[in-house]
Amino acid sequence: MNGHNDAVEIISPNNVLANAMLRSVDMVRPRLQATSVDRVAFCVGTQINGAPHMGTSLVQTAAFLLAKATKRTFNVDAVVRFGALDNAPYDIRLDPETHHAYQQTYFHALCSEAIDDLIGKYYRGTFDSLADATGVDYEIETYSAQQADPAFRHEFLATLGRLDQVRWPLAPSHGQVHLRLPCPQCGWAEKRAERTRLLRTGSGGADFSAVCTDHGDYEIAVSTDTGTYLDLATLYRNLIKERLAARDHVTLSVMVKGGDWAYGCQLVDEAFAQLPGPPPPPRIFTPMVLTDTGAKLSKSLIRDGKVPPPPGTHPWMLDVTEWPGDTDSYVDALVWLVGKMLADPKHFYRSYTAQELDRIMTARPGPVTGVRAREMNLYRRYFDLVATGRKTIEVRVQYPNLRTLKAGDHIRFVCGRDEALTRVMRVARYPSFEEMLDAEGPARVNPDSPREQQLANIRRIYGPEKEALGVLAIEIKLLDSIT
Numbered sequence: 001m002n003g004h005n006d007a008v009e010i011i012s013p014n015n016v017l018a019n020a021m022l023r024s025v026d027m028v029r030p031r032l033q034a035t036s037v038d039r040v041a042f043c044v045g046t047q048i049n050g051a052p053h054m055g056t057s058l059v060q061t062a063a064f065l066l067a068k069a070t071k072r073t074f075n076v077d078a079v080v081r082f083g084a085l086d087n088a089p090y091d092i093r094l095d096p097e098t099h100h101a102y103q104q105t106y107f108h109a110l111c112s113e114a115i116d117d118l119i120g121k122y123y124r125g126t127f128d129s130l131a132d133a134t135g136v137d138y139e140i141e142t143y144s145a146q147q148a149d150p151a152f153r154h155e156f157l158a159t160l161g162r163l164d165q166v167r168w169p170l171a172p173s174h175g176q177v178h179l180r181l182p183c184p185q186c187g188w189a190e191k192r193a194e195r196t197r198l199l200r201t202g203s204g205g206a207d208f209s210a211v212c213t214d215h216g217d218y219e220i221a222v223s224t225d226t227g228t229y230l231d232l233a234t235l236y237r238n239l240i241k242e243r244l245a246a247r248d249h250v251t252l253s254v255m256v257k258g259g260d261w262a263y264g265c266q267l268v269d270e271a272f273a274q275l276p277g278p279p280p281p282p283r284i285f286t287p288m289v290l291t292d293t294g295a296k297l298s299k300s301l302i303r304d305g306k307v308p309p310p311p312g313t314h315p316w317m318l319d320v321t322e323w324p325g326d327t328d329s330y331v332d333a334l335v336w337l338v339g340k341m342l343a344d345p346k347h348f349y350r351s352y353t354a355q356e357l358d359r360i361m362t363a364r365p366g367p368v369t370g371v372r373a374r375e376m377n378l379y380r381r382y383f384d385l386v387a388t389g390r391k392t393i394e395v396r397v398q399y400p401n402l403r404t405l406k407a408g409d410h411i412r413f414v415c416g417r418d419e420a421l422t423r424v425m426r427v428a429r430y431p432s433f434e435e436m437l438d439a440e441g442p443a444r445v446n447p448d449s450p451r452e453q454q455l456a457n458i459r460r461i462y463g464p465e466k467e468a469l470g471v472l473a474i475e476i477k478l479l480d481s482i483t
């Protein structure tokens with residue numbers, strides 16, 4: 001179906017990694033072979049301070065497309081997990097005496113509704129659109145929710161017994177890890193934790209002392225279930241997040257990160273080596289967007305007038321809200337671009353200048369049809385019923401990205417390389433599968449299977465917690481099938 005893409009040529013030299021594999025998604029295969037997980041989660045983390053730039057969209061789009069390729073290639077379930085870093089600094093000020101920087105996070109400065117609005121404004125629309133375009137579901141979790149999780153806090157506390165070993169990889173120049181424990185009275189914390197001390201640590205938790213500009217010395221206890229906020233700087237946070245992920249035997253976490261992280265992860269690996277337990281989870285580094293000098297394209301350097309915008313830079317590359325079109329058209333363009341990169345490991349495991357991206361995007365063919373279809377995966381036995389027009393009701397639970405589904409939309413059902421394009425005639429919502437089958441009639445859901453059998457099959461796919469989201473009956477009309 002992507003034959004028209006071939007008009008635009010990308011030329012990439014070979015490299016060590018690309019030379020070792022046939023498909024970009026083969027990065028996931030070694031760990032899948034070594035474990036028996038049911039599901040793969042592609043994890044992306046993004047600071048929520050301000051509008052995303054193109055590099056952020058590249059990472060996110062790659063995560064969705066890798067999840068889609070994982071489902072098809074390895075026949076396991078795959079989702080995208082989005083970590084919204086609401087511990088990004090909202091405000092910074094200097095202590096008048098020591099000149100140490102103090103910072104307040106977005107979480108401490110804003111109410112949870114305002115954080116949710118920020119995520120909604122910059123990301124939820126894009127993620128809904130990516131989910132539709134790829135047939136991959138996603139989950140969003142804030143850093144603040146993550147650090148409150150007892151398992152995350154336990155993983156952190158477990159590193160304190162070896163703090164003397166891990167503090168050097170986490171802060172190789174001075175050994176002072178940026179472990180921020182905000183003042184309980186005002187929520188501000190010393191940015192580089194110069195005066196934060198570990199007083200004692202044991203099986204139940206740890207006690208620290210720190211200094212607030214306004215409120216003086218304070219002591220703070222961290223345990224698995226206290227509410228004290230644990231603001232870990234980037235490397236430490238990634239160490240804890242990855243160690244927690246590596247212990248999950250049901251879901252394989254794959255970290256998807258911008259290419260500049262390849263350098264930073266060397267230190268995370270060094271910290272892993274100092275601790276007992278599992279090795280780091282697999283990581284996939286996505287192409288960096290570079291200027292003509294070979295430096296990473298930086299919105300802030302250009303905004304502050306320190307460097308001119310490099311050749312080929314469009315405003316939307318620095319701030320994706322400048323894209324001249326709606327969210328779906330932006331996502332379609334990104335899916336096309338990243339799809340081209342992923343098509344060959346040589347094109348994916350490399351970086352691109354803004355100028356080269358401009359060239360590729362300018363040569364991009366327009367949409368083949370005027371139809372933008374959501375993609376949904378189906379098991380073979382159901383796909384064949386749809387592709388022959390015998391199944392006219394598709395059943396789903398109400399995932400967030402399906403809340404806007406309506407009559408007139410198009411759905412492309414996919415099974416392996418086979419596709420069936422359908423039009424949505426009607427969407428009905430029910431509190432349970434039983435009520436749905438009673439109202440719609442089991443024969444329209446599956447003409448070959450009795451009601452009780454269908455109910456059992458559906459419940460094997462969707463557990464009670466998924467059914468509780470609400471049940472959708474989607475009436476479809478077959479337009480075209482390619483098998």
Ligand SMILES: [Zn+2]
Nearest residue numbers: 183186212215
């Ligand atoms: Zn204070």
